[in-house]
Amino acid sequence: MTLRPQVRVLEAASCKMHGKACLHFTLVKGPFPGPSLRWDAFVHRLPPLPSPVGLSSNFVFRIGFWRQQLTSRLELRGSLPSKGFQKIQRNGVRLGSRVRGICFYAVTAMGAIPLFMTMMLVHPLVMIFDRYKRRVHHMIAQMWATMTIFPFYRFEFEGLENLPPGDAPAVYVSNHQSFLDTYTLLTLGRSFKFISKRSIFVIPIIGWAMFLMGVIPLRRMDSRSQLECLKSCMDYVRKGASVFFFPEGTRSKDGKLGAFKRGAFTVASKTEAPVVPITLLGTRELMPSGMEGILNSGSVKVVIHKPLKGKEAEVLCNASRSVIADTLISHVE
Numbered sequence: 001m002t003l004r005p006q007v008r009v010l011e012a013a014s015c016k017m018h019g020k021a022c023l024h025f026t027l028v029k030g031p032f033p034g035p036s037l038r039w040d041a042f043v044h045r046l047p048p049l050p051s052p053v054g055l056s057s058n059f060v061f062r063i064g065f066w067r068q069q070l071t072s073r074l075e076l077r078g079s080l081p082s083k084g085f086q087k088i089q090r091n092g093v094r095l096g097s098r099v100r101g102i103c104f105y106a107v108t109a110m111g112a113i114p115l116f117m118t119m120m121l122v123h124p125l126v127m128i129f130d131r132y133k134r135r136v137h138h139m140i141a142q143m144w145a146t147m148t149i150f151p152f153y154r155f156e157f158e159g160l161e162n163l164p165p166g167d168a169p170a171v172y173v174s175n176h177q178s179f180l181d182t183y184t185l186l187t188l189g190r191s192f193k194f195i196s197k198r199s200i201f202v203i204p205i206i207g208w209a210m211f212l213m214g215v216i217p218l219r220r221m222d223s224r225s226q227l228e229c230l231k232s233c234m235d236y237v238r239k240g241a242s243v244f245f246f247p248e249g250t251r252s253k254d255g256k257l258g259a260f261k262r263g264a265f266t267v268a269s270k271t272e273a274p275v276v277p278i279t280l281l282g283t284r285e286l287m288p289s290g291m292e293g294i295l296n297s298g299s300v301k302v303v304i305h306k307p308l309k310g311k312e313a314e315v316l317c318n319a320s321r322s323v324i325a326d327t328l329i330s331h332v333e
């Protein structure tokens with residue numbers, strides 16, 4: 001293995017690390033093509049303030065066209081928020097986030113098995129004594145969700161006093177940014193029935209538990225399935241239970257709040273049940289849509305807003321969306 005100094009002056013377009021003009025002094029160790037280790041010192045030539053000066057080491061593994069890069073970077077002074085050798089990245093995703101993701105799913109799977117067995121055991125009694133709310137199942141789901149997320153991120157609730165007293169029937173709605181939304185909301189321990197896309201029911205154990213809990217399936221593009229879903233929701237609410245909609249119908253891909261579908265608000269206006277708007281903050285930063293395999297570090301906040309009542313679905317829809325939109329805007333750094 002030879003150590004070969006390389007000095008490279010990278011134009012803005014080619015400095016992938018900083019996207020700006022900068023000077024790199026690189027020591028390359030290792031035969032080419034093959035695994036190589038590079039030490040890279042960089043100074044920005046035309047720095048806006050603050051400009052990063054630092055050291056990074058790239059371990060580049062190359063076999064034929066396959067290339068894998070692990071980067072760690074020490075920013076002595078930089079534009080990145082935090083300093084220090086803590087960002088070991090693979091393809092731009094921090095190793096820590098990958099490891100956390102794997103642990104997260106291990107914990108959630110290990111917890112689900114015994115808890116699901118318990119659910120199965122008590123299910124006949126639940127269907128006899130508490131057919132609509134199924135509170136015992138929600139307590140089990142609350143335990144599962146809490147034990148799953150507790151080791152990985154802090155979550156706090158604001159506005160708990162706005163929750164309908166005694167689990168009274170209501171239509172809950174919130175923005176939707178991540179799979180973590182469901183986990184976080186389940187820790188509330190309320191017996192609301194989620195409206196879920198059918199494909200989630202196929203997940204072993206979780207899907208079966210959703211069935212036992214009375215989660216309402218929906219084929220999103222199918223108008224008949226939408227009607228059946230609304231009918232089930234109205235039936236549940238009239239029988240004293242609550243339902244939970246993500247009116248955007250899908251997770252936000254860019255963090256912006258999408259348009260709200262009317263279904264939830266039709267159920268509320270027809271059953272005269274209150275709408276409880278909820279804003280979820282931070283889940284997307286932890287596990288963005290399309291990156292379900294990773295879990296970044298961070299925290300989550302859930303804001304429960306004052307319940308809204310009314311006979312006009314459109315009015316309820318607009319009022320709910322704007323209170324959530326305002327809260328999202330007010331929490332943008």
Ligand SMILES: CCCCCCCCCCCCCCCC(=O)OC[C@@H](O)COP(=O)(O)O
Pocket residue numbers: 111112113115116117119140141144178179182194195196197200205206209210215246249250251252289
């Ligand atoms: C025994 C262990 C206990 C297990 C309890 C499991 C309870 C799980 C409740 C799941 C409720 C799921 C609600 C999902 C709502 C939904 O369907 O949202 C769609 C998005 O997400 C994904 O769609 P997309 O963003 O378009 O990919």
